[in-house]
Structure formats: C-alpha cells, structure tokens
Amino acid sequence: MTATLNRRPDTAPDTGFLARVTAWVLAIGGGVGLLAAATLTVEKINLLSDADYVPTCSINPILSCGSVMTTPQAAAFGVPNPLLGIAGFAAVTTIGVVLLAGVRLPRWFWLGLQAGATFGVLFVHWLIYQSLYVISALCPYCMVVWVVTIAIFLYTTLHNLRQIPPSSPLARLAGIAGYHSVVLVAWYAVILAAILHRFWDYWSTLL
Numbered sequence: 001m002t003a004t005l006n007r008r009p010d011t012a013p014d015t016g017f018l019a020r021v022t023a024w025v026l027a028i029g030g031g032v033g034l035l036a037a038a039t040l041t042v043e044k045i046n047l048l049s050d051a052d053y054v055p056t057c058s059i060n061p062i063l064s065c066g067s068v069m070t071t072p073q074a075a076a077f078g079v080p081n082p083l084l085g086i087a088g089f090a091a092v093t094t095i096g097v098v099l100l101a102g103v104r105l106p107r108w109f110w111l112g113l114q115a116g117a118t119f120g121v122l123f124v125h126w127l128i129y130q131s132l133y134v135i136s137a138l139c140p141y142c143m144v145v146w147v148v149t150i151a152i153f154l155y156t157t158l159h160n161l162r163q164i165p166p167s168s169p170l171a172r173l174a175g176i177a178g179y180h181s182v183v184l185v186a187w188y189a190v191i192l193a194a195i196l197h198r199f200w201d202y203w204s205t206l207l
Contacts (some may be wrong), residue, residue, distance in 0.1 A: 018162065018180070019099075022155040027096025029148035030089045036144040037085030043141075044069055044080055057140045062199050067137035073130045076123075085145060088120060092152055107163065114160050121153035128191060132198045147188070154184055 043055040047069055057065035068074055074081055095113060099105070124146050131138055158180055176183060196203060 018155075018158060021180070022159045023096055023099035025096070025151050025155045026092050027100055029152045030091075030093030030096055033085060033089035033145050033148040033152075034093055036141045036148075037082040037089055040065070040069075040082035040139075040141045041080065041086065044074075044082060059140070060202075062136075062138055062202050063140055064137045065139040065141060068131065068135055068139040068142060071130075071135050073127065073135065076126075081127075088116065089148075091116075110156070110160055110163070113156055117149075117153040117156045120149045124149045128194075132194060136198075138195065138199075146191070150187055151184060154180065154187070 043057065043065060046053045047055060047066065055065040055069065057063070058067070077084065092113075095105070127142065128146060131142070158176070161176075
C-alpha cells in the first residue's frame with residue numbers, strides 16, 4: 001500500500017501510454033510537418049523563378065497557396081516561413097525518433113521543447129487569423145502544418161504537466177491528459193468551424 005501511495009507521477013499506469021503517444025506524435029507529426037514545409041519551399045522557389053507558375057496547392061479561389069505565398073505574412077521574420085518549418089520539424093522528428101528508441105531526455109531538454117512548441121503553436125494561430133481574416137485564402141500545405149503543430153504542442157505540454165510535483169497547484173492540470181483525444185478533436189473542430197463560417201458564402205456554392 002505504501003508503495004502505491006508514494007508512487008511518483010511518472011510511473012502512473014497511464015503515463016507509459018502517454019509517453020508512447022507523445023513519442024509517436026513527435027516523430028510522425030514532425031515528419032509530416034517537415035514534408036509539408038519542404039514542399040512549400042519547393043513551391044516558393046518555383047514561384048520565384050516563374051511568375052506565371054501555379055502552385056500544386058492552388059485549387060480554387062479559397063484553397064490557394066499562391067495567394068498566401070506572395071504576402072508579407074509568408075515571411076513574417078524576414079525569411080520564408082517554410083524554412084523555419086524545415087528547421088523546427090527536423091528537430092522535432094529527431095526527438096520523436098530518439099524517444100521511440102527508448103532514450104530518456106533530461107528535464108531541461110523537455111522545457112526547451114516546450115518553449116519551441118509554444119512559439120510554434122502561437123505563430124500558427126497568428127497565421128490562421130491572417131489567412132482567414134486578412135489574406136482571405138487558405139494554403140492546404142500550411143493547414144497540414146497547423147494540424148501537426150497543434151498536436152505536437154498539446155502532447156509536449158501534457159508530458160511536461162505530468163512531470164510537475166503533485167504538491168504544485170499546476171499538477172491538477174495534468175488531469176486533462178485523460179481526455180487528450182477529446183481536447184485535440186475539440187481544438188481542431190473550433191478551427192474547422194471558423195474556416196466554414198468565414199468562407200461559407202463560397203462553400204455553399206459547392207453544395
């Protein structure tokens with residue numbers, strides 16, 4: 001009984017599952033994000049070399065990478081956003097693979113990943129707002145980046161919350177780990193609803 005009561009949070013029965021899910025999310029999500037960022041980089045190069053080039057992700061007036069790539073928001077920090085994505089997602093993919101190999105990373109490393117994931121998710125939501133209400137166009141490859149960035153942030157955060165000592169007031173937030181899939185689906189649903197609402201005049205013509 002004493003051993004059970006004194007069990008550390010990182011050895012709770014569901015923590016192993018959460019750790020595996022986190023590792024897979026980082027590895028697969030990072031890989032998908034890396035592929036999307038690399039594709040966007042190629043499309044950007046093609047567009048720069050040929051002003052008449054139509055990107056493969058320019059499907060209709062709303063789903064149009066070309067409309068997004070030529071805006072200032074596409075290089076928010078002075079360099080094309082996909083280049084930032086390549087660097088960031090390459091690192092995340094590597095971390096995920098390392099975790100799947102069974103390597104235990106130090107606390108400071110996880111905190112660094114948390115900082116990067118938080119920056120990424122905030123940047124992504126700024127881009128979502130810009131796409132919906134300023135540019136009025138959606139980039140399909142960018143939307144893939146949105147999806148994986150949110151998942152990477154959520155599971156990195158849940159992992160770090162589970163490492164907080166039980167005596168900390170923040171430890172209660174770790175309880176949402178039991179509803180991780182619900183939180184993720186709800187998050188995506190809110191963004192999807194915003195997209196449908198913003199461009200409903202166009203979507204309704206396709207029905």
